[in-house]
Amino acid sequence: MLPDLPYPALHATYGGIWLASPGGEVRGIGRGEAAARAAETPMIVLNAAVTASRLGIADFSGLDLLELFAFVHPARFAVPTPAGLARALDLPPPVDDARASLFLIEAARALLGRMARPEEWPEAYGAYNSAQSLARLRWPWAGPIGQILKSPTQSERGLFARLPEWDEANARPQPRSVRLDEQEVLDRLGTLVGPRAESREGQRSYATANARAFDPRAGEGRPNVVLAEAGTGIGKTLGYLAPASLWAEKADGAVWVSTYTKALQRQLDKETRRIFPDAAERARRVVVRKGRENYLCLLNLEDALQGGFQNRAAILAQLVARWGMYTRDGDMVGGDLPGWLPTLFRRAGSTALTDRRGECVYAGCPHYRKCFIERAARASENADIVIANHALVMILAQRRADEGQPLGRLVFDEGHHLFDAADSTFAAALTGQETIELRRWIIGPESKARGRRRGLSARLSDVASYDEEGGLAIEAAAAAATLLPADGWLGRLGESLPLGPIERLLSAVRATVYARADAQDAGYGLETDAGQPEPELIDAARPAIEALEALMRPMAKLRQRLAAVMEDGPDWLDGQARARIEGAIAGLTQRGQLVSSWIAMLARLGGPLDPDFVDWLAVDRVEGRELDIGLHRHWLDPSRPLAETVLKPAHGVLVTSATLRDGEDWSGAEARAGTVHLDNSPRHVSVPSPFDYATSAEVLVVTDLKRGDVAQLGQAYHRLIAAAGGGTLGLFTAISRLRAVHARIADRLARDGLPLYAQHVDPIDTGTLVDIFRDDPRASLLGTDALRDGVDVPGESLRLVVMEGVPWPRPTVLHAARKAAGGGSVYDDRIVRARLRQAFGRLIRSAGDRGHFVLLGAATPSRLLDAFPGGVPVLRVTLDEAIARIAGQQGAVRHTPPSVRIGSASRDFLPGLADRAHEDRHDDR
Template sequence: MKRFVIIDVETTGVSYAKGDRIIQLAFVVVENTAMTNRYMTYLNPGREIPPFIQSLTCIEATHVETAPSFSEVAPDLLEVLDGAYFVAHNADFDLQFINAELTGAGYPPFQGPVLDTVELARISFPTADSFRLSQLTKQLDMNHQQPHRADSDAEAAAQLLLQIFHRFASLPKLTLQQIDKLAGQLKSDVSSLLHEWLENHPDEADPLLEEYGGLVLRRPADDESVTEEKSIPSFEEFYTTCMKNEQWCKERIGEYENRPGQLEMISFIHEVFNDRSFGLIEAGTGTGKTLAYLVPAAFQAKEHNCPVVISTHTVQLQEQLVKQELPILNSLLPFSFRSAVLKGRNHYLCLRKFSSALHNQSWNESYDKTLSKAQILVWLTATETGDVEELSLASHSSHFWNELASDSFSCNSPKCQWFARCFYQRAKRKAKKANLIITNHSLVLSDVMTDHQVIPKYRYAIIDEAHHFEETASEQLGQQLDYHSLLHFINELGSCDGEGLLAKWLVTMPELDSHLLTEAEDCGRNLKQDWYELFALLHQHAEKNADNYNERGRTVTTIDFHGDDWVIINDAVDRCSFYLQDWIDSIGKLKDAMKEESSEKGMIAFFVERVQTVADTFADLLKHPVPGRIHWLEVDTKGPRQAVYVQSKPVDVSELLADEFFHGKDSVVLTSATLAVNQQFQYIIQRLGLEDVPVKTKIVDSPFQWENQVRLMVPTDMPMIQKGENAYIEAAVMHIHRVAMLTKGKMLVLFTSYEMLKRSYQLLKELLADDYMLIAQGVQTGSRTKLTKNFQQFDKAILLGTSSFWEGVDIPGNDLSVIAIVRLPFSPPNDPLFQAKSNRLKEEGASPFMKLALPQAILRFKQGFGRLIRRSTDKGIVIVLDRRIVAAKYGKSFLHSLPAVPVIEKSLDELEIDISNWL
């Protein structure tokens, strides 16, 4: 009989070596899937408990002052652990601390089998949103009343362990056998448990699953059955009798709120579609715009028997549409409809690639790769889409996913053994039958540029988050190259006496002339050396000529191809170009020498195709730069000498959008919370190339009571930015600190410069008390999602963010009370793309400030302002530290673009009183 001791500890910090000690110890014993024993004690650490730990755990000095020391409870702990599994959520931490305490008390460390419930949960529940214990217990409907208390955490981890065991025991036999092959490289000692589950496995097969090609897959569900109704009401009839009937809507939508703006928008979009015109709608926060465009879109698709494409900027909104909005739409409409989701093919797992990776397991494979394989094996028994967005892969697995994802070079042929089960092909087939196709801007625009190979032909579209449409077009037409773009291909080919394809072919293909193999090796070696030298020169050039920093902390340098110091780089480019073609030719000779029936011949053709893509990008970026584009270098300041990124983007995409996208459509509706500048749409019309088409516009006001929910404050004692950046940062930090003390954190601080954020972070860190959590983008992590979750986890938290935090962040309720805007969000004047657009406007005799800088900044400002109020019950303050909003003539343009909120100009001393009263 196996026994499991599920342990949790609370400590004064993370390092025993630096004096941190356990302050609470708890465990739960599980035998035969039943909890048989529970234990909890506080422990006296012999030192103070830091304020932050007291706040996190609610354990104070009074809890531990009369508690036993660890050495006193060690014998009882060792007795219960004898012959048992040590189990913990993040076992590395708990076991390390327990063993350090045991050793310090003169006892031997625990050396028995270990299970980590984080790792096992990742495998068992690979689609969980988070693997934090508090999040997992919520998702799995388990009782967990006091997170960060050892007794509650141990109890929750024990419940989780039993759910994990149940999930493993229910997996198909073949899946368990495949996980068993990976088990040796996992942290958990799970092999004997896997053997037990395999021995007791029932023989009956699950009819929802199939074994194919050595994998267990979920059979796809039958296509959505759609009833073809004999007659459906007209849109006008449905709109009048149903959508305008509040009681009717309440019966179908939980927590329905009557929103006049939503009804306005539904009617307006139907009118735009009917007139085959184009529509621009700014819909304020809380309008309910998603449902407002889905209703007329569904009617249009059904009545005219043609698909309507719904495009979003973010995958998150795409997911929200599918999981939340479409079920509501289904409950409202008087007819059934088909929907499909289409994403870029790199979102879909390639089964051929995964099968190959699974069978090529090496003894020294990275832990993250092994764990990801185990997760995918379990996921395949549940997924019908193969979409990576469903998965929460092991950290640092993005590179491995790139090896597994479908791509344009993957086999599209029906001859591929996986073709009928291919997730990407399945998504395309489903889209052909759909009334509503949910996709994203990147795919819509890349599909236009690849002659509509992915999205079925359509004449009507809704573009949500439309303020990003121009930027996405620019990204799609942009190009990027870095040192590793080519290096990993050179390494993949390898050498004859080392590793890689050449060494493999030397042994397995004796028919190949060895001179051809050594020629390819020599060409690759020459290319590798010159490629290294080129990127070292680019790094040197970028460091010398850097214009500014971007939000990732990289230096940015615009390329002047006619500059004197570019001559030496041109020479290096020419050498690389020569050796690159030489290398490609040598590989081509190898391909020609292979037998026609050889499987390697197809593989090397695929290899050459991918290398040629890099060669074409290299030529466009550095050899023959394309006119009408801006080229620049980005450098990781803390990276190696080759950490250089060569980028290019078109200066203007309006003509391309007009000719290639809008021209081919009967009607397109573009909507966002931020499209208008000073209540006008002229800026966005020009940027999107809509000047020559019939455009209808509408502003739908937010239903929120802004005057009762928000105060906009401008401290009069902030210096103007022109007085000097150092003085401005110091004053900004003092203001942020004083406001944070009043509001107990709960503050989002928005910067326009990563450099200013970093300097402010250092100053704030020195001022804040230990019980405040300071979280900064680019300091702890670059992931917006992780930073936001961390911010919401702590009571007293301040979050510092740059450009990506000005929008798309949703922190409702009491978690966010204050937004501080450090500077008005004008683009840096030396940003390469902004500079190029400004120069073009000057050439046309227009004002870059009025036509570009100001409208851009206003739209960004509106996005930042909109982070504060996400629900009708939210309340808070926006503090603008940049006094130009009231002192400069153009400042009124920012204020006029906002909802009607009270603007208060006072000294910080006076504002502190107002803040206290307001909140």
């Protein structure tokens, strides 16, 4: 029998607020009354964080349906809207916002009803114990749940007892040398696409060309490299999974498929079901591998469950523990943990449940043999397909090459981001946040810090008692680490009271940045180049170098002693102890290289510039609040270390993307992918998109908006979204303008039944925002760079893309150096064309898609408009004309004579227009 639900339900949107009584009465109320009721009366809501934002209050303590859904159906996803929840529960969706409030009560009863029928509830196991723990934390839903779950349906074991242990496996033998036959590849492709799929010649030629990346290489350091550009609609994913899976089967080897975005990782994971339909076999043969910071740390979770977390954070820990019983792989970021769950708790502890500080104790952890991270790492050793990301693959490739076990076959999808990924991976930063993390790793928690994180002395106590030299090295490292910044360092620097040589260095960096940075950057991050440093900064660098060298010496000594202990093999060195020491050696090696890079940066201060690197000083800030301070070093050309550490040790590499060349010849793609640094030349593959862009899309450059007028910009977005009836992706180059536009138009659109969502405004993660947008054809979404690339929303849900202006690159120190080396304005133009092409690529995702791309930039140079696919009409129009064309689309693009026609995405040039645009371009930055 279901319990009574004597709670009203509140549904708040920008268009209005509705309150439903338990008896079924619905009425609209004002924001003031809603806020007052929220403070006094428990109410059912859908996403309390969003509801609080809509009401303009700091917090909302209600009965959140999403929390209840996460309890009833852990590791399941539902779009967090009334309509999305209705579909997840097989209920009729509410027809309007007013009735959505009444639906919330119906949905709550449906979820509770599922718990009342345990024989029909797949996730019943463990629910009783979880409910008891949540009741002690006074979780709002614990009362109704407790009336249903009177006792466990069966003997329930906790998460830590229920998780299976992973097993050690023999090292995989070297893959066999095979050469794929073209017909074999085509047969495998036919199996993957299915017998009913239409044969696409472009996909067939793409797949067979990609097979050459899996041929035996001709010599050491000479990998078989294929650069493949495949236009949207080719079926790129299956086009490389066909030869990859065939080679893995025939050679008994692993193929690492790397992406830049988590969205593509999820898509790839789904596509592999075509290769291995059986779930059990697929679990063995396909592994999604991410960095440690993505996975649930069982030791941190145990600490949270035993009182390490308080209030809302403790409730989140209990819900995550329940999810842990049903998760596929423990991936908390982009895996089967609903992306909206951590956002319901704002900053209440989700990051503390992962290994974000690199403080893993490895085999010293009581849950080591059940660890999700270790399980994924071991599973990847014997998998056929490993799906990872660019940064992780680069790090592992370097490590594995040093160990003589290189990653032999690599596929880089979203290859146009390979340069950016290498730029981040091979960079160095000596900052306050980096140094304090190193201090914590060595010393462990200090002062009143909570948690199970332990320093070297605790993790290696057995080594210290066995090996005197090792123990002395641990003590010396801990003593040297006290010279690194400690808690409260930012406040001390703000008051000019630094402690220790590193803090004094950072204080000098801060003073230099504030003295040299432009005042126009006030409120945001500041930076200046490291050339001609002030004497105070040079003077501070020498003691900092000495402190870092004093830390490096015992770290190197300890690494040597640990290796000696491993070689001695004492009686206490069992499998777990060996793994723990191996982990410590790996950590010491990695951090030793980091400290070495810091010393190299400081040693060059005041000396001649190294032409291979770009150095600068920075104060990272958000809305005027300082977050970090330090020195930064990037390769001028990061494709050089990419080639040395990733490409050369490999046997075969496929780099692919829909925009790999960015409309240029292959020399640009080769430079960005690093193949210019190889002794052998890559193969080139180019397969154009089968879509008829000329009849399915139109580019409109709006010419009558005043630059910098936010009110006018907001009005333009409102009218464009209204004309399209929603289905709009709005892209911004500045968060401040995004927020300003959203504040002006969200309520007006909502009153017309057109919901508007926005990054940096709605307390929802980006992936969930895209899911909501994809789910509702009348919704629109505003965002920044993260939405310009990697977002796949085919069909009616996306029919208009609006960019606020030309996406010129920010004039940072690093950008200025690369611009000077890359041809000046030609380098900038290349970046802008790539961004325009990527943004346009969001519009047409399937053969039936139709839509408009609107660029709100009167001064857009004509030379940039060849970024769009050939044949697409590119028109300069007024805002009124753009709105008329969009409103008249009705599912098909019409090509009527415009007021000014620029051409069809060609290099047509209107004399004077580009020159006038060039005069204003820097204002857009």
